[in-house]
Amino acid sequence: MKPPRSDAIFQIGDLLNNTYRIEAILGRGGTSEVYRARSEISGHKVALKALRSEFSGNDDFLFLMNREEAIREVRHDAIVRYFHNQRTDTGVVFLVMDHVDGVGLDRKMAEGGMSAEDLLTVAARVSEGLAAAHARNITHRDLSPDNIILRGGDPADAVIIDFGIAKDSNPGAETIVGNEFAGKYAYAAPEQLSGHADARSDIYALGALLLATFRGRAPDMGANPMEVITRKAQPLDTAGVPEPLKSLIDLATAPDPDDRPQTAEDLRAIALGGVPLNDDHATVIVPRPSGQHAGETVMPAAPVSKAPDPKAHAPKGRKGVLVIAALAVVVLGAAGAWFGGLFPRGLPIADPFTLNVAQAAGASPVAQGFVPSQAVADAVTGQMSKGGGSADLTLARGDIGPDWGTGVVSLIDLVMPLEEYRIALSGNAATVTGLTDDRTLHTTLTAALADAAIAPGLEISPSIELGPRFLPVDRVRALVAGLADCGELTLPGAPATDFGHDTGIAVLGRVAAPETRSALRDALIDIAGSRPVQVETEVLNPTLCTVDAALPDAPPAGFDIAFSQGDTGADNPSGRFLVGENPVIDVTIPAAITDGFLLVSALDVSGNVFHLLPNLSRPDNSIATLRNGQTGPVTLRVAWPLADSVASEGEKIAFQVDDSALGKSRIMVIRMADDIFNGLRPTTESAESFAHALGERSGPVLSLDSRILVTAAP
Template identity: 50%
Template sequence: MIDSRPGDMFLPGDLLNNTYRIESLLGRGGTSEVYRAKSEISGNLVALKILKQEFSGNEDFTVLMAREENIREIRHDAVVRYSENHRTADGRIYLLMDYIEGPGLDQKLKEGPMPVSDLLTICKRVSQGLQAAHRRKIVHRDLSPDNIILRGGDPSQAVIIDFGIAKDTNPGAETIVGNEFAGKYSYAAPEQMSGQTDARSDIYSLGALLLANYRGKSPSLGANPMEVVENKQKPLDTDDLPEPFRTLIQRMCAPDPADRFQSAGEVLAFLEAPDEQPALAPLDNTASDPLDALIGAPADPLDDATIITPRSTVNPPLSPAVPGKTRSARKGVIALLVVVFLALGSGAAWMSGALDSIFSPSYPTADPFRLIVERTDGGAVRAAGNVPSEEGQAALLELVDTAELILASGEISETWLRDVLFTLEPLAELEEWRLTVENNDANLVGKTSDADLLADLDGFFGGDMPGALIGIVDIAFELPLLDDAIVRDIVATHADCGALNTRGSAVGSGYAPNETLHVSGQVAGTETQISLFDSLTAVANGRPVELDLDVLNPALCIVEQHLPKAPSGGVSVNYADGTSKEANPSGTFFVGENPIIDVVLPSNITDGFLTVSILDVTGNVFHLLPNISRQEHSVAALRSGAGGVFPIRVAFSVEESTTSGGIAFKVDDSTLGKSKIIILHSAEPLFQGLRPTAESAASFAEALRTSATRDAGRILSLDSSILTTSEP
């Protein structure tokens, strides 16, 4: 269990999706957190891997979660069962898994050596689980003591968990998290350091962790990266092991994959009849080039049950990564985490043995022994603090741009320098980060807008500092700015009813990670509204999308695009019911109702002429003022000397129309939807005479187009209002 923090996504007691009551935090990673929870329905305990909310709208991370869900196809009691992804109401994505109650082998490791009989039982059980995974062409890649749990403390009930960096070795498939080096280097197979992974890598890791639990301590790989490289090429020390455990570990952990058991099935066959297995072939450790032994030669053809990841035909580059390169140029940065030290300027010092006395300095004591290394906004990498040797000082200087380093001794682990260097190496492309180390306590925080890089780093660190360093790794994902031009182009392609307006981004050149994409205006139909929302959401990467749109209809939009450009005159529209005479401020009328429409002039409009038309949902235009039966439309005549705010009735009740001759209408089910009332205030009459009382939208649009030049200077203002008709 891990202590909860205020910054965690959930705290004990929280209820997820009205079903899962959070009980405790099991683990933190750069992209997700894992919780133990209890189903309020069944009472069963479950494990929930929850993607951090900032990634839930990012396809790169949702695809990774979907791939991990596919592990559920592995059906074996020695492999944790995955269920499926779910989404909460607020958009969080989580993966449902079985919760395995019992100690992990990492806990058993801290308790001391384990009996060989228990380890052989665990080996059989885990090999059976690996065999099931490998048949599905899934390689775990991160087998270590913390990823094997003994259900109920029983070795015969060992369960493999955490396939979060597993690799699907089907042609064209990708690693569940990232594509480069994965696995904890203490237990990783030698070929994993160069990105080569197949089923035999899992066999190596299983053997290495069994040996660690036999001895009750983690493998000692050396005090510096070069020693790690060299030690990974050597057979593990098995001299003190009893048979057949000794032969088992030798054959599982041969440095060259070709010399190992070639499948989990072969491991199981050995466990069933160790005396009947062929003798172990002598290992060849005489390669002239140390990289040959590290990377390995092409393997012989294997049986159908064994999965092979094709090897690259070109050796990976040995130069350090350069910040700013493309994804393809970065390939191999994390994969060559260890090998890259051979190319550093201090490589000669590592190889010469000049660092043999690295942890026997005679320097003043620093208490605390502190080091800070950081990079801000893609700038220079700066380091300040203590280092335990001149050689370590030189190695750090190879990885930073500026440094103030003080030689000192202190209460630090034997592998302190190695662990710090391993932590720094994969950060070459991370634009902003800070590593703080105080004695053996360390924390690494940073942020990136590169989803692939974050996935690689999360797969490598697993949320924890490496080696003997104690602390967390917290690399946050920060979306890059979304270019204004991308949003404007999408909006422009959906403008089918006049121009649409976007609210400019606060940062000027693009939208910040949490900034809302806001669009206002009018569109011709619901289909346009939906398409615009979907198109913006596809590029928003989790940013909110807010549409403030009037959904009209194609007929209204034909006219809309030919209306003159004029400011609002402050003219408003009041609605009332023709039967009850009660006001209807919503402007919504139902079938059978008789709308009354009043155009309300502000006190400053006292002269000129009014043209009032209503464009209904069927594509017809009715001219309410002027028309054949009501030709007078001068403001002065309509006011008849009245001042102030003044209402002018343009659509009457049925009762009134019989005496006034004005237009009246009732809502029927053939005209349901939105109609638009347009009020033009002009200095002179428009259109060179009366328009017919009713005409098509296309005809009225043409009249607007042909009279645009003549009437443009006469139009003083344009106001409008929407009237909606609907079924009860």
Template identity: 55%
Template sequence: MSTPQAGDIFQPGDLLNNTYRILSLLGRGGTSEVYEARSEVSGRVIAIKALRSEYANNADFLSLMTREEEIRDVRHDAVVRYYDTQRMPNGVVYLVMDYVEGVGLDQKMREGGVEAADLLIIGRRVCEGLIAAHERRIVHRDLSPDNIILRGSNPAEAVIIDFGIAKDTNPGAATIVGNEFAGKYAYAAPEQLRGFSDARTDIYSLGALLLAVFRGKKPDVGKNPVDVVQNKSKPLDVEGVPEPLKSLIARMTDPEPDRRFQSAQDLLAAFRSASAGRSAAPAAAGPLEDATVIAPRVTAGKETATRAPRTTAAKDEGRKGSRILLPAGLALVVAAGTGGYFGGFFEGLLGPSYPLADPFTLTVEKATNASPHAAGNVPSPEMNAALSDRMAALGGNAELSVATGNLAETWSDDVLRAVDAVSGLDEYRVALSNNSIEVSGLAKNRDDLAAAQSDVAALLSGGPLSGTADLRLGPRFLPPADLAPLLETYADCGRLRLLAPPVAGYGFDDRIIVSGTFSSTESRDGLRDAIGAIAGNRSVSVDAELLNPALCEIDAVLPQATPGGFDVHFGFGDRPDPNPSGTYVVGDNPVIDVKLPDEVQDGYLWISIVDVQGIVFHLLPNIARPDNSIASLRSDATDGYIRVAYPLSDASDRSRLAFKVDGSVLGKSKIVVVHSETPLFDELRPTTESAQSFAEAIQEVRNSGGLSVASLDTAMLVTTER
């Protein structure tokens, strides 16, 4: 439970939608906060996840919030229950869900870990919840210790939480959020880094988190994107984990999805076997089938389709129990032929025999800044030589086995076409299973991407191979530092910043969001285009508003201080209604109040309005109210607020500032609230002055080293005709 602060979205005692009473703050994240609340209708205790108002109008963050609500139809005690999403008049969006009282596995991990016996119980319980979600075609994609809570600290009451928003659950974690991949690097399956996810990715993440909680520390996946990709291709170290948990985790976290448990149902069966004392490892392969494998017939020096015929017992299809009797001489010929075949006597006639591979698999892949590698099965020595030569020409290598499989006649030629199509990409992967193919890759530039997409599309269009292609424009990881020079180049109205940049770089499906202000559409659009040129397929959002040059001039000289909780509240001079939007029409009399945070007891407060014409109005201090010390202001405060713009009726003697929207100055004006440790200026500024003179005064103080700003809060006041 966290200590409430003045800047929190809700405060204990607040009533939402005339239904939910806020009881306490449970935790804060980068974009949202979670509260314990009680329904005043039913008395039931629930949890409220609230998205901060500055993100509530952003479609990306809002979609992540509403995605959690979409799992309302998943009904299982191991999955947190979601109920409803509401938007408040002030823009705050909140989600109502079950309140799960207990300890998170992340806390258990910090306390030293959990015993293997309890982890078997937890794994089984979580697996049951995954089955319920997967049956609805919902993949969690972000299973990690902080997303599993033990209700009442009971391993048998584990509950999966947080379907949809990953970043604000653990703000310090490197998290990818995107269309196909939302997960923390430490627990993400290898294929998630390539943008693929299905039920098997949840199985991998569950295994990785069980291992981490057992050891009491999360897996070390490296300190940079290259290390992450390389380490994810390796099996996790399960040494020291007792059986049967060891075998379960090893198979759950196999880097190759096809070698893991293929469904949560299969995994649950393994957990149940382990609980019953049976081996959790996959059953050993049985004896080879009693089948004859005949090598493909060679015609005119070229191999035909490599299909293994079925062995059929000799029987009469028409009458049950009848037998076919062979003459003795013919039986001897068959026996002699069989002996000659297995002895190699007829190898020159029938061609060599190769083992049956089912499934018949082949993978050709190349990582960024690495050499290509081919591994798996090929149907002939000729294909072996052709693919090995291609790998050698590209600076790579091949580990291939000639085998027999149920393949299309043009399988070899089509595979070579696929490899040739992607060989010019920065990274790629061609994976085959029998006649099914998956092609993925990243291109360095749009021309290479277009060429590869065209060639692969032609291959998959009406050909014998069926599958999917996912070819995109790279790079796979984009460090935020690579964008910093662009932000500086295009900044024309104060500092621009990246919103919640991932620690290890933007993942392939991450959205790059820039916040700040501009004075021209040319600068804003230019930055968007410049980032788009190096961002690959990532979506770019420059979520910044246009301000007039006067506002930008002030922003440019103000220090980059953090907000201090001096919230600005708007009202009307002729009625008690609040005005959370800060928008006024001609004839309105704006009233402005500023919150004094409880924890701020010292220093000085400077409050000014910079209007659209470049005029600065000093609301505090001014000639009518020269004392701006926090101590003095508190004596005039009402419920922790000080009023700096009054109703016209309270300012008739000119001892207080008041104004009315008259239509001469319409647009956006900026309210600036500066909390300083010492007075900003040696003498009182005039009540009104130009933005240029005020900016010069601030710059002079900055140059002298006397600008001791503790915090900076801002708000927008908008005036319109109607």
């Protein structure tokens, strides 16, 4: 299982609703995130827009999400194809849409802009899409460079995305959601400031974004609501824009919606076919000559000369009165709100005052939110640029301390060496999460974040994890195999590909020495990061391990191996014997086993193998002979009390523990179909000799049962 990032809705590799496998994150906003995913059923690549959990229960945002889903009824190549909303079992709502592979106009802006010819092509294409949406009474209301993508980089294949989810619900932010307004100040039509929007509002936004993309920067709408209202009542400055793009933008962005092209089809006709001529508020479309391209200028016929009319630029008739009245209502209403406290004097108030600074693994850093001054904005933007990233910051006032900006800049400097991080600020509270593979950096940074003086004015809640986030299983297997010295070590419960950050690593098997187990644990901890490591290995000894490697892979058959004390006859279920004691060993043949041959051997810690059955004094190891006509379980003594060995003059094997070789010995019961060795093995031989004989055996092994006997000092 792959853990979710602390700052992400979904994690790469997540499978949503048994259908969509997350492949990459494409973008983040204040309320939602966009991911690239692939259907496990069809293999189709899609984009998923996921609403953050704190907004998934908000009726306003769910309404907007459902509104965006409604665009699926529109079928046009210039509009991203939407499918449906879904909800995960954890409550996250996400919208499924086609994935559009291309570059956004916001990227083109950042790169310095686009040519007028290409933008006329974009205007015609986007107008087609808007016309299709408007035909179904769907108004975008939030058109901007970041939600127009050039599929494959082709202006003729522009695609509109993002119908309905705004990026921030704070009244001071660039994008506002509510009953009265939705849209970005820089691109929103003037009437949207007073809560009115229709198809002509989208036409205004298209004209404004074309101007911004041509110049490589957004129109300056001012630093406070009063400046925004004032500037929205004025035409946009299109000086220096070549014709016919200039006239198209001038018409599309007329402050009065009645002075704009009334439909998207009209705007498309202007983009494709002619130059608008303004004569007493009349619009004339002059067709472009056949074969002319979108970037070529068409010279209109000279207008009929007439005397200047002092009233030519005054609003005419009732329409002019209504326009002035409406504008007066907007300005007076905004002024009343301003002085009434809705819009504070100076910068707008942001409540909560939030800022998010994040860098995903392998990506560039991004900062988005509010800052209290241009100096802080410049400092944060510089930090993001240093890492090849970007900043989308809004100047605002809020409930923050005087040292807030200094603390934020210090905090960003501190975490930037991390492979990935996120700083989530709300007021003076800062939640800092991050990940690094560098143990020294992790230790240093964890200690620094615990120091209250590191970021003055901020209350920091840190959680820096030690990575890597995904640890390949093959890497762990290779490490474990390289340290194995007593047969194969296994990784029970290991995932198929990667250990997630919360997936522990467990190792089972046998090792030849305690030092091997310690080395194994240390090596795993070194690569595991914060993952728990559990090394459950049995420590044998080199002798046992040598024979283990040669033993056949045979199942146990249920032979019972019992220990008792030679001097008292008392059972010793622990199998632990002290120096001076006399281990007695009994083997019980299960009732169901009546044929085959037995080999019973003791491998001691000194490297010797003692063959208890068969041997010179007991050469016949046929199970039928050993049963001697008995049915049911039959118990055989294979190691005797010392007194019995003395009485039999050594024909019965007996052991006494001394302090020359203490540790683990192994008692093995091997059942064979035939006598696998050519003749008797010597009563005592080396582990290497016995291992070689096992490797050269002539027949199959049916079963293998064993038990450990431990010798120790008192």
